[in-house]
Amino acid sequence: MQKDTIIMAFESSCDETSVAVIKNGKEIMSNIIATQIKSHQRFGGVVPEVASRHHVEQITYCIDLAMEEANVTYDDLDAVAVTYGPGLVGSLLIGIMAAKTIAFAHNLPLIPVNHLAGHIYSAQFVTDLQYPFMSLLVSGGHTEIVLVKAPGEFETLGDTRDDAVGEAYDKIGRVLGLQYPAGKTVDQMSAKGNDVYDFPRAMVKEDNLDFSFSGIKSAFINKVHNAEQKNEELNQNDLAASFQAAVLDILSNKLFRAVEKNPVKQIVVAGGVAANQGLRNRLAKDIKDKNLDIELVFPPLRLCGDNAAMIGAIAQIQYEKGDFSGLDLNSDPSLDF
Amino acid sequence: MKVLAFDTSNKLSSIAIVENQLSLAEINTDDKLTHSINLLPNIQKLLDDTDLDLSDIDRVVVAQGPGSYTGLRIAVTVAKTLAYTLEKELVGISSLKLLAANAKEGHISVALMDARNDNVFAGVYQSKDGSLDNLIEDQHVSIYDLLDKLKSYREEEIDFVNVSDNLLEIIKEAMPKANILDYANSKPDAVKLAKLGEIEPPVADVNTFVPTYLRVTQAEYDWLQKDNHTENGNISYVEEI
Numbered sequence: 268m269q270k271d272t273i274i275m276a277f278e279s280s281c282d283e284t285s286v287a288v289i290k291n292g293k294e295i296m297s298n299i300i301a302t303q304i305k306s307h308q309r310f311g312g313v314v315p316e317v318a319s320r321h322h323v324e325q326i327t328y329c330i331d332l333a334m335e336e337a338n339v340t341y342d343d344l345d346a347v348a349v350t351y352g353p354g355l356v357g358s359l360l361i362g363i364m365a366a367k368t369i370a371f372a373h374n375l376p377l378i379p380v381n382h383l384a385g386h387i388y389s390a391q392f393v394t395d396l397q398y399p400f401m402s403l404l405v406s407g408g409h410t411e412i413v414l415v416k417a418p419g420e421f422e423t424l425g426d427t428r429d430d431a432v433g434e435a436y437d438k439i440g441r442v443l444g445l446q447y448p449a450g451k452t453v454d455q456m457s458a459k460g461n462d463v464y465d466f467p468r469a470m471v472k473e474d475n476l477d478f479s480f481s482g483i484k485s486a487f488i489n490k491v492h493n494a495e496q497k498n499e500e501l502n503q504n505d506l507a508a509s510f511q512a513a514v515l516d517i518l519s520n521k522l523f524r525a526v527e528k529n530p531v532k533q534i535v536v537a538g539g540v541a542a543n544q545g546l547r548n549r550l551a552k553d554i555k556d557k558n559l560d561i562e563l564v565f566p567p568l569r570l571c572g573d574n575a576a577m578i579g580a581i582a583q584i585q586y587e588k589g590d591f592s593g594l595d596l597n598s599d600p601s602l603d604f
Numbered sequence: 605m606k607v608l609a610f611d612t613s614n615k616l617s618s619i620a621i622v623e624n625q626l627s628l629a630e631i632n633t634d635d636k637l638t639h640s641i642n643l644l645p646n647i648q649k650l651l652d653d654t655d656l657d658l659s660d661i662d663r664v665v666v667a668q669g670p671g672s673y674t675g676l677r678i679a680v681t682v683a684k685t686l687a688y689t690l691e692k693e694l695v696g697i698s699s700l701k702l703l704a705a706n707a708k709e710g711h712i713s714v715a716l717m718d719a720r721n722d723n724v725f726a727g728v729y730q731s732k733d734g735s736l737d738n739l740i741e742d743q744h745v746s747i748y749d750l751l752d753k754l755k756s757y758r759e760e761e762i763d764f765v766n767v768s769d770n771l772l773e774i775i776k777e778a779m780p781k782a783n784i785l786d787y788a789n790s791k792p793d794a795v796k797l798a799k800l801g802e803i804e805p806p807v808a809d810v811n812t813f814v815p816t817y818l819r820v821t822q823a824e825y826d827w828l829q830k831d832n833h834t835e836n837g838n839i840s841y842v843e844e845i
Contacts, residue, residue, distance in 0.1 A: 284842075299844065300845050301842050302843060302845050305841045306841030306842060310827060316822075316823070317824065319673070319674070321842050323680060325842055326681060327810060330685070360640055360674065364640065364643075364677075364678055364682050364685070365685045368681070368682050368689065372686060372689045569845075595641045595645050597641045598640065
C-alpha cells in the first residue's frame with residue numbers, strides 16, 4: 268500500500284484567509300476559512316490594504332485550527348503549498364510568507380500553486396477527474412474557459428476582455444441598491460422575474476471563446492437611469508432576471524462551443540459564481556437538450572469560494588511531479604496559465 | 605540567550621543572530637522590492653554561517669512598525685509564524701526606537717520616517733545607560749507640529765535620525781543647532797534590535813501580534829467620517845465560515 272501524502276495548504280489571494288490539511292489531494296482533513304466579507308461590506312468592495320491587515324491578524328489562528336481539526340503534527344506533513352498568484356499582492360504575500368516560514372521551520376518542500384488551478388481542482392473532492400476535461404472558471408476576479416489536458420496541464424481557451432462575471436454582478440447589484448457581494452441576491456431575484464429587457468449578448472457571434480461583460484453592465488445601468496429620468500418604475504426582479512439571462516446565454520454559448528471543438532466527458536464549473544443556482548440549472552438543461560454524454564461537476568458551495576482545500580488538491584499533483592519552489596518564492600499578482 | 609532579529613520596515617533591511625549581546629552574524633541589504641524574496645533565504649544563510657539550527661534560537665525580535673505597510677507585514681508574518689510554529693518567544697520593537705538607537709548616549713534622539721506632504725512618523729527617545737527611554741510616543745504627525753513639541757529640549761542635544769532630503773531644510777531652519785545624523789548613521793541595525801528586544805518581556809499571545817501601522821487605512825478613515833460610523837474592533841469583521 269502506498270504511503271499517504273499529507274499537505275498543508277495556504278490561500279490568501281483576496282479576502283479570505285484559509286489554511287487546510289489535505290490527504291492525497293482528495294480528502295479534506297481540515298479547511299479553515301476566515302472571511303473578511305463583513306469588513307469589506309463597509310466599503311462596497313474589497314479594499315486591498317484592509318484585506319492585507321486582516322490576513323496578518325488571522326494567519327496563525329488559521330494554521331492552529333487547521334492542525335487541530337486535522338489532528339496532525341508537523342511530523343505528519345509531507346509538504347506545504349501556497350497560492351502565489353493571481354490575486355492582490357499584499358494579500359498573497361501573507362500566505363506566501365507564512366507558508367515559506369512553516370516549510371523552512373519544519374524542513375518541508377514548498378509547492379507554489381496557481382489560484383486558478385486550485386479553483387478547477389476543487390472538483391477533485393467530488394468526482395474522479397477524467398482527462399481531458401473542460402472547466403468554466405467564474406468568479407469576482409476571473410471568467411475563463413480552460414481545457415485541462417492532463418493532470419496539472421492547462422490551456423486557456425477563452426478569457427474576459429474586461430470585467431469578470433462576478434464583478435458585473437456586483438456592479439449591477441450596486442445599481443439595484445444591493446449589499447456587496449450581490450451575486451447571490453441577484454440570482455434569487457432573477458428566479459422570481461422574467462427576461463423582459465433583452466440586454467445585449469456580447470461577442471456571442473464572434474468566432475472566439477472570449478467574453479465581455481462591460482457592455483451588458485452599461486446597458487443595465489442606462490436602462491435604470493433612463494427609467495429614473497422618466498419616472499418609470501422598473502420591476503427589480505425582471506431587471507435581475509434579464510441581466511442573469513443574458514449572462515447565462517453568453518456563458519453557455521461559449522462553453523459549449525469550446526466543448527464542440529474539444530470533446531470531453533466532464534465539465535467542471537468552479538469559482539464563486541459556480542454557486543449561482545441559475546447557472547447550475549441552465550448548464551444541466553443545456554446538456555440534456557443537446558443530448559450530450561457529459562458529467563457536469565459543481566464543487567459543493569463551501570468549495571466554490573476561495574479556500575485552501577482546493578490549493579491542496581492541485582498541490583498533490585505538483586507534489587507527485589516534484590514541482591517545488593525555494594524559500595525565495597514571491598507573489599505573482601497577474602499569474603495565468 | 606540566542607536571538608534572531610530582523611527589520612524590513614523600510615528600504616534597508618537588517619537581519620542578525622545575537623548571543624548574549626554579541627553579534628554572531630548579520631546581513632544588511634538595500635533593496636526595497638525584494639524583502640519578500642530575500643528574508644527567509646538570508647535567515648537561512650545566517651544559520652548556515654553560524655552553524656546553528658532554528659531550534660537553537662530562543663527568541664525572535666522583529667521591528668514592528670511604523671514603516672512601509674507591506675514591509676512590516678513581511679517581517680511580522682515571518683516573526684509570528686516562526687514563534688508560533690516553533691514555540692519561541694516573540695518580541696516586537698518600535699521601528700522608530702530601532703532608528704533612535706543610532707543617537708549619541710544622553711542625547712534626545714528624534715527618529716523619523718518621511719510620510720510625505722510634510723508628515724512624518726516620529727518617535728522621541730533618550731539613551732541612558734544602554735537603554736532607550738521613550739519621551740514622546742511614536743506617532744504620525746506634521747513635521748511642524750513635531751518641531752513645536754521639541755522646543756522644550758536643548759537644540760544642541762537633539763539628534764535627528766533618518767532625515768529625508770525633503771525634511772532636511774525644514775529642520776535646519778527651525779532648529780539650526782540640532783544634530784542631523786547622516787545616512788550612514790541612520791540605518792537600522794538588527795544587532796541593536798536584538799539587544800533592545802532581549803530586555804523586553806515576550807508577547808503573551810503570538811496570534812494577536814500585528815504590525816504597528818500608526819495609521820488607519822484611507823478607506824476606514826473615510827468610512828468613520830461619514831454617517832457617524834464607529835469602530836467596533838476589527839476582529840468582529842472577520843469570521844470563520
